[in-house]
Ligand code: ADP
């Protein structure tokens with residue numbers, strides 16, 4: 556379990572992480588979602604004690620990271636920047652990590668097998684492709700057989716096969732009862748992997764919800780209708796107690812009524828239809844809408860915002 560309480564990180568005037576409170580639970584994959592610059596990597600670095608919070612607290616199974624003895628046996632992490640010495644082989648990199656955490660050499664060979672790097676284990680890391688580098692990073696995270704795993708944008712730059720492999724791995728780790736915390740800036744990626752979602756924008760918590768609930772709340776289905784007799788159609792719909800709203804390019808959008816009903820209604824009223832198509836709003840759209848404000852903020856970083864907008868809640872409190 557990872558518990559964050561009012562976790563905050565400021566870099567000078569910039570609030571990178573703003574008063575985050577949430578819990579990452581075992582047995583499921585928790586997706587940590589937010590646009591680029593939202594504060595995901597900073598949060599993960601604070602969880603690992605690599606960055607010190609300006610305010611608030613974060614605990615791993617009730618303890619601060621720097622108080623954990625042999626930390627790799629509690630929490631394994633793949634961060635964005637890989638800390639592999641280019642002249643060192645995959646085997647030697649893992650061996651060095653294992654020895655500094657009281658982990659037996661046998662485990663090095665095990666994880667190399669698990670991530671599919673056995674054949675290249677003695678090759679120098681500088682010759683590794685991006686995918687092989689990610690696999691080595693994941694091997695390091697798994698080394699201590701930890702109950703908690705954290706991956707920062709693990710699928711970035713990977714080919715479809717690598718992406719599929721990582722997804723399957725994360726799910727199986729969660730099924731083993733482990734805590735799995737994985738970040739991404741892509742909703743489409745999270746929709747396929749995560750059971751639970753924590754969404755942040757501009758360092759702030761925007762949603763903390765199960766994936767199922769997020770899908771149910773945000774996947775609006777409706778029927779798009781286009782007619783050259785728009786007014787007559789609106790009248791017919793209105794008389795039948797069906798509500799329509801304006802869509803793009805003069806279309807109408809009808810919620811909660813199947814296309815068949817709308818078509819029959821139009822026919823009975825002699826209204827010509829040029830389009831009658833069921834639609835599903837994508838989760839990507841829901842995510843974009845949720846984080847729109849923070850994306851807008853980033854589009855404007857060239858011109859500094861007034862301090863109350865930069866600092867938000869903490870400015871008002873301070
Ligand atoms: P994400 O991982 O969600 O893309 P980051 O945590 O990397 O976001 O960054 C959050 C914000 O904090 C960004 O605006 C970034 O520019 C800023 N930031 C991150 N690290 C530093 C740092 N060491 N010094 C100054 N600003 C930083």
Ligand code: MG
Nearest residue numbers: 595596597635
């Ligand atoms: Mg990041």
